Amino acid sequence: MSVLYKSDLARGQAWAGYFATHAPELEFRIWPDAGDLAAVEYLVTWAPAPELLRQLPNLKVIFSTGAGVDHIDFSAVPSAVPVVRMVEPGIINGMVEYVSWAVLGIHRTMRAYAGQQAEGQWRELAVEPASARCVGVMGLGVLGSAVLDRLGRFGYRLVGWSRTRRELPGVQSFAGAAELPAFLQRCDLLVCLLPLTSETRGILNAGLLAQLPRGAALIHVGRGAELDHEALLAALASGQLSEAILDVTEPEPLPPGHPFWLHPRITVTPHIASVTQPLTAAAVLLDNLRRHRRGEPLRDLIDRGRGY
Amino acid sequence: MSVLYKSDLARGQAWAGYFATHAPELEFRIWPDAGDLAAVEYLVTWAPAPELLRQLPNLKVIFSTGAGVDHIDFSAVPSAVPVVRMVEPGIINGMVEYVSWAVLGIHRTMRAYAGQQAEGQWRELAVEPASARCVGVMGLGVLGSAVLDRLGRFGYRLVGWSRTRRELPGVQSFAGAAELPAFLQRCDLLVCLLPLTSETRGILNAGLLAQLPRGAALIHVGRGAELDHEALLAALASGQLSEAILDVTEPEPLPPGHPFWLHPRITVTPHIASVTQPLTAAAVLLDNLRRHRRGEPLRDLIDRGRGY
Numbered sequence: 383m384s385v386l387y388k389s390d391l392a393r394g395q396a397w398a399g400y401f402a403t404h405a406p407e408l409e410f411r412i413w414p415d416a417g418d419l420a421a422v423e424y425l426v427t428w429a430p431a432p433e434l435l436r437q438l439p440n441l442k443v444i445f446s447t448g449a450g451v452d453h454i455d456f457s458a459v460p461s462a463v464p465v466v467r468m469v470e471p472g473i474i475n476g477m478v479e480y481v482s483w484a485v486l487g488i489h490r491t492m493r494a495y496a497g498q499q500a501e502g503q504w505r506e507l508a509v510e511p512a513s514a515r516c517v518g519v520m521g522l523g524v525l526g527s528a529v530l531d532r533l534g535r536f537g538y539r540l541v542g543w544s545r546t547r548r549e550l551p552g553v554q555s556f557a558g559a560a561e562l563p564a565f566l567q568r569c570d571l572l573v574c575l576l577p578l579t580s581e582t583r584g585i586l587n588a589g590l591l592a593q594l595p596r597g598a599a600l601i602h603v604g605r606g607a608e609l610d611h612e613a614l615l616a617a618l619a620s621g622q623l624s625e626a627i628l629d630v631t632e633p634e635p636l637p638p639g640h641p642f643w644l645h646p647r648i649t650v651t652p653h654i655a656s657v658t659q660p661l662t663a664a665a666v667l668l669d670n671l672r673r674h675r676r677g678e679p680l681r682d683l684i685d686r687g688r689g690y
Numbered sequence: 691m692s693v694l695y696k697s698d699l700a701r702g703q704a705w706a707g708y709f710a711t712h713a714p715e716l717e718f719r720i721w722p723d724a725g726d727l728a729a730v731e732y733l734v735t736w737a738p739a740p741e742l743l744r745q746l747p748n749l750k751v752i753f754s755t756g757a758g759v760d761h762i763d764f765s766a767v768p769s770a771v772p773v774v775r776m777v778e779p780g781i782i783n784g785m786v787e788y789v790s791w792a793v794l795g796i797h798r799t800m801r802a803y804a805g806q807q808a809e810g811q812w813r814e815l816a817v818e819p820a821s822a823r824c825v826g827v828m829g830l831g832v833l834g835s836a837v838l839d840r841l842g843r844f845g846y847r848l849v850g851w852s853r854t855r856r857e858l859p860g861v862q863s864f865a866g867a868a869e870l871p872a873f874l875q876r877c878d879l880l881v882c883l884l885p886l887t888s889e890t891r892g893i894l895n896a897g898l899l900a901q902l903p904r905g906a907a908l909i910h911v912g913r914g915a916e917l918d919h920e921a922l923l924a925a926l927a928s929g930q931l932s933e934a935i936l937d938v939t940e941p942e943p944l945p946p947g948h949p950f951w952l953h954p955r956i957t958v959t960p961h962i963a964s965v966t967q968p969l970t971a972a973a974v975l976l977d978n979l980r981r982h983r984r985g986e987p988l989r990d991l992i993d994r995g996r997g998y
Binding site: 472475476478479480482483486487489490492495496498499500502504505506507509511512532535536537634635636638639643644649650651652653654657659662 | 780783784786787788790791794795797798800803804806807808810812813814815817819820840843844845942943944946947951952957958959960961962965967970
């Protein structure tokens with residue numbers, strides 16, 4: 383029996399060290415040093431390559447190293463092999479940090495102050511208390527819930543939207559397409575944390591952005607393909623949106639010359655909001671792997687039908 | 691008996707409205723419509739003008755509209771007249787928001803990402819978990835305590851320094867000049883929230899900055915005169931400091947052509963971290979004023995000997 387790791391080498395070495403210390407009974411191998419392929423029962427990877435899957439006759443579980451799994455071609459994964467995504471404290475903390483930074487900076491008009499600094503202007507701008515600003519989060523899973531909980535400590539009004547209803551303390555929640563307009567009209571700041579599915583592809587389009595209050599801001603930390611780039615540029619040009627902070631784009635990297643790079647009201651970061659932290663992730667992986675070996679249910683299992 | 695307000699007019703009108711609704715029995719007057727000066731028992735102002743004080747024979751209390759009182763000339767204030775500073779939820783929330791934004795942005799290398807965006811570069815930079823970064827706060831009063839409490843929720847390691855020892859949950863605390871070096875050597879991010887006194891004037895000097903870990907960052911939200919500008923520039927030039935976010939300078943506004951305006955590693959904001967919110971402040975003022983009229987001790991009284 384072996385665990386085969388095929389992804390970023392530095393992280394693989396860190397995980398190999400963690401397994402050697404905490405689970406010396408498990409054989410942890412880093413690709414391409416895969417050993418006997420028939421012995422591989424667990425594959426740890428970002429996106430499993432179909433040609434590799436065909437060489438692993440005894441594969442029992444695929445552990446993705448990311449929180450999202452839209453990059454995985456499920457048609458190439460045998461139906462008997464469950465796929466698990468990575469939900470670990472490092473990913474959650476990273477997302478909470480990034481979105482908190484983005485919300486606070488927008489609320490406190492830090493983009494305008496940076497512009498004033500560049501022009502040598504010392505001028506106080508109006509600020510409303512957090513309790514007068516409403517932050518809406520689309521996607522109420524582990525990450526969305528953690529983000530809302532932290533923002534609540536700052537006193538923002540909170541609304542949430544998800545495909546199926548989710549009740550969260552202190553959050554006015556909305557569900558499904560029917561309630562999307564009522565959700566959007568409340569959002570001074572909209573945070574998109576939706577997984578990419580056939581239903582969410584292109585969801586951040588002109589029609590959706592038009593339903594936000596005039597001058598609203600967008601923080602996009604879901605998946606790039608959820609955002610219609612032209613619609614965003616038009617909404618910023620018309621003043622419908624005041625600014626946008628984007629951690630994801632389609633494609634990634636954003637190509638040279640793309641209008642987002644130098645747009646005065648767009649901040650782009652290279653998909654770094656949430657990053658798997660090697661050591662906490664190794665602990666989560668090992669715990670889940672041991673659950674499987676004991677015959678217990680796996681945590682953070684993907685529902686293939688739903689796509690997340 | 692009357693309450694005389696002499697400060698920003700828009701806020702005065704908001705407060706007059708609040709008093710008219712919640713304390714119709716009190717006469718609230720806005721300068722220059724002062725009415726009978728001998729009737730003025732309470733003066734609400736930023737800095738009391740000595741010539742005004744001489745015209746108020748029955749003054750009982752001065753309420754400053756700010757959290758800091760270093761701008762007040764106490765030699766012109768009769769010793770029998772107590773001075774109260776403004777500590778209200780809006781000031782505390784504003785400071786917590788600003789410092790959280792600054793700490794998160796530094797931790798997540800947002801200045802470097804902005805530079806990369808300007809150059810069209812998509813490159814992930816290394817990030818440590820919050821638990822590997824230590825934030826130190828100088829000044830452990832109401833604001834410093836609130837800031838530390840919020841930062842603790844993000845998982846940062848926390849240290850605090852104050853003139854006299856203050857124990858705060860989850861914070862390793864240091865006190866006095868003797869323990870300042872031990873405090874400084876732990877601070878990856880240093881937040882200055884000290885009141886301006888003869889002891890703190892110029893405290894952020896070359897000698898202090900040199901005791902921080904190499905590459906540390908400074909967030910200055912105390913008072914401008916606490917920072918030696920030349921020492922900051924030298925520390926940034928040598929790499930001893932990686933960046934600085936300054937909400938206060940000496941003088942304010944920062945003069946045209948000052949090297950801070952266009953420095954690539956300095957963010958300057960125009961003393962806006964913490965702003966009195968008119969409505970919550972009016973409630974705090976009225977509550978304190980009524981305490982005095984009932985003969986109860988005033989809250990947030992200034993100790994003239996200490997200077998804050």
